[in-house]
Amino acid sequence: MKPETSDAHILMSMTYASRANPNVSAKDFNEILKQAQVNNAANGITGMLTFNKDYFLQTIEGPRAQINRLLYSLIADERHYDLQVIETRELTHRVWSEWSMNYATPTEKNAAIYLKYSTTIDFNPYLLSAQSANDLMDELSSKHN
Numbered sequence: 792m793k794p795e796t797s798d799a800h801i802l803m804s805m806t807y808a809s810r811a812n813p814n815v816s817a818k819d820f821n822e823i824l825k826q827a828q829v830n831n832a833a834n835g836i837t838g839m840l841t842f843n844k845d846y847f848l849q850t851i852e853g854p855r856a857q858i859n860r861l862l863y864s865l866i867a868d869e870r871h872y873d874l875q876v877i878e879t880r881e882l883t884h885r886v887w888s889e890w891s892m893n894y895a896t897p898t899e900k901n902a903a904i905y906l907k908y909s910t911t912i913d914f915n916p917y918l919l920s921a922q923s924a925n926d927l928m929d930e931l932s933s934k935h936n
């Protein structure tokens with residue numbers, strides 16, 4: 792059956808945390824990022840991805856049907872596991888409209904930002920509230936660079 796696409800005017804955002812599989816390297820991260828940017832540009836999705844230690848934290852935003860379709864792919868993707876949704880919400884405006892997928896890596900400058908949002912010794916996105924996850928992504932983003 793043809794997938795339902797008639798709700799393209801309804802925008803939503805989803806933020807999740809996951810853990811990279813042990814065999815995923817920095818090179819794999821670059822590939823994930825490139826794949827995300829190419830696909831998202833074609834699918835009307837924008838967002839922000841960060842990784843630190845072996846954790847991913849990502850926000851994807853776009854037409855509801857596309858976000859749900861991507862969620863199925865993400866859950867099936869063996870490069871990471873234990874995907875936990877932190878927040879879903881409807882949007883009137885995109886937060887990451889200028890980026891098919893913005894990203895932040897654990898640079899020295901970013902280390903202090905991750906630490907600011909950590910309640911434990913190490914950064915752990917599973918412990919973040921939705922508000923903190925949004926604030927962290929905002930601070931890490933090149934919006935401030």
Ligand SMILES: Cc1cc2nc3c(=O)[nH]c(=O)nc-3n(C[C@H](O)[C@H](O)[C@H](O)COP(=O)(O)O)c2cc1C
Nearest residue numbers: 823826827830831847849851864865868870871892
């Ligand atoms: C942490 C992580 C983030 C990802 N982000 C995206 C994304 O934003 N957009 C996307 O299309 N695929 C993303 N992917 C890849 C998808 O899981 C999936 O492999 C891809 O969408 C499959 O599409 P393709 O085979 O047509 O390239 C991500 C994968 C991982 C592990």
